[in-house]
Amino acid sequence: MALFSSAPKSLCILRLSAIGDVCNTIAAVQAIQKQWPTTQITWVTGKLEAQLIKDLKGIDVIVFDKKQGWKGYTQLWKELKGQKFDALLHMQYAFRASIATLGIKAKYKLGFDTARSQDFQTLFTNVKVPSPKETHVLDGLLAFVKCLGVKDIKASWQLDYNFHDKTWAEQKITLDRKNLVIVPAASKGYKNWTAEGYATVITHAQKQGWNILLAGSPSQIEQDLASDIERLTSNPVTNLVGKSSLKQMLALLDLADLVIAPDTGPTHMANAMNTPVIGLYAHHNPERTGPYLYREYVVSAYDEAIKAETGKDKSELSWRSRVKDKQAMQRIQAKDVIAMFNKVTQG
Structure with a gap:
């Protein structure tokens, strides 16, 4: 039964991290706004994630800085003092997020049911959201x-970036050729594919006339992988790794014709901008964590890797089972990524 038959006055969203999960949460929040445009929405999120959502219409963004430890909680509660929400959507079961709920006043505190909850989240909520199939x-x-009472829960996104971010991205792409943006690395190295694999795919794409751009954060692991890829490619690519803000990255992904990336935030950013993305997966089931609109484009070694590790088919395991083998991404073959590239680009 729905909690609200008419628009609630105010809602609080608690989703602190990470970029990919925040992208998914945006679709849920905007479904609420579509049905109830007058509802006041406050979103508590992390410092980096706030850069992505701070310009979303009708949302008051409050930053929780986990690096400040206990001080971060007291500052959050001080900022929310005097506010009482009709409902708190506790959409992150991490224990640190649950602690944050202690200082957020709401009539209803929604959390995952026992099928999806972890880290004792159910102890911090009074409404357990039924898990979908x-x-x-x-x-x-x-x-x-859906539990709130929103009827249209089809996923869609509306993300914006400013004129300066758009101009930056327009200066990087080419107008006379199609642009392939490759985000080669995730923050966790075991999720990354090989430089040799990327170089092989890049060579193929360049022969098809595509302009290639590498993108990513300033982290050393991402810059090192991008440098390795550059050394292995005979024709030049545009290396933008570590040279963009989050919103510039969003603009670049929006203007791209295609994106290739592993299980990382920009994969979901591209998805949110309706830019086709070929996701490269081996550690997590892409049916659970893949780019929502483009799961059919995923090149996955998950099924093979999970069976090799457990001796069982994924259908026999928990839906959140993760491959622990740090070499699992090397099971992905360049020929399979090229085949998917051809399928996506040639129809």
């Missing part, structure tokens, strides 16, 4: 929206 993270978030 679908396994994807976003389907689990949309279940919160």
Whole structure:
């Protein structure tokens, strides 16, 4: 039964991290706004994630800085003092997020049910959101929206960036050729594919006339992988790794014709901008964590890797089972990524 038959006055969203999960949460929040445009929405999120959502219409963004430890909690509670929400959507089961709920006043505190909850989250909520049959993270978030009483829970996104970010991205792409943006690395090295694999795919794409751009954060692991890729490619690519803000990255992904990336935030950013993305997966089931609109484009070694590790088919395991083998991404073959590239680009 729906909690609200008419628009609630105010809602609080608690989703602190990470970029990919925040992207998924945006679709859920905007489904609420579509049905109830007058509802006041406050979103508590992390420092980096706030850069992505701070310009979303109708949302008051409050930053929680986990690096400040206990001081971060007291500052958050001080900022929310005097406010009482009709409902708190506790959409992150990490224990640190649950601690944050202690200082957020709300009539209803929604959290995952026992099928999806972890880290004692159910102890911090008074409404357990029924898990959907679908396994994807976003389907689990949309279940919160359905529980509130929102009828249209089809996932869609509206993200903006400013003129300066757009201008920056326009200066990097080429107008006379199609542009392939490759985000080669995730923050966790075991999620990354090989430089040799990327170089092989890049060579193929360049022969098809595509302009290639590498993008990513300033982290050393991302810059090192990008440098390795450059050394292995005979024709030049544009290396933008570590040279963009989050919103410049968003603009670049929006203007791109295609994106290739592993299980990382920009994969979901591209998805949110309706830019086709070929996701490269081996550690997590892409049916759970893949780019929501483009799961059919994923090149995955997950099924093979999980069976090699456990001796069982994924259907026999928990839907959130993760491959622990740090070499699992090397199971992905360049020929399979090229085949998917051809399928996506040639129809």
